Amino acid sequence: MKVLYFAWLRDRVGVAEEVVDPPGDIKTVGQLAAWLAQRSPGHAEAFADPAAVRCAVNQDFARAEEPFSTDDEIAFFPPMTGG
């Protein structure tokens, strides 16, 4: 499945998107974030403060407890600073 990163999450992870294959017991986006954090030191840094990370599932905001499926478009990013 595809995961997208934006702003400083992308800088820390090192890529704008990647294809990952999480194990079946990873069911929520919060669990996915914790699992992604183990992929590299950059990932660990990106996800170090869960309160600073926002998530979207299929371009809608999602809380940590929200479930996802492997065909969903998942994105992680910091709190927005537009306008």
Next chain:
Amino acid sequence: MIKVQAEDFDMGAELEALSQGRQNVGAVASFLGLVRDVAGPGELSAMTLEHYPGMTEKQLERLEAEALERWPLDRVLIIHRHGRLEPGDRIVLCAATSAHRQAAFEACAFLMDWLKTKAPFWKLEEVGGQANWVEAKETDDEAAARWNENKQH
């Protein structure tokens, strides 16, 4: 109407188009956001606005629909730029048209407050050769939250 673009826009022409031929419109309220110079004197500064293509449009369209539902408006316009911008450049334009001013004013303030916390944009500031991601402000969350408390319409 929603426009997400790298190009600059002509505020006068946009507002003109919004109300042209709309005989029931008596009020056009607008907000224009500019890039503020965050550097000290003699330092160059610029910013790059990154966004999430697709989600940006989806969230802004939802915002437009929400404003049209809450207030008796004729039209809503949101233009948000992305890419590299310099101090004084236009970033964002929000406008609402209505028969009377109160709905137009309130809707315009609502659009900006919600846009700040719901539209997936991120600012990267460059000051004196250093690039830093702008941190989100708690006051922006509070400003957006007040529209949940007084949903009077």
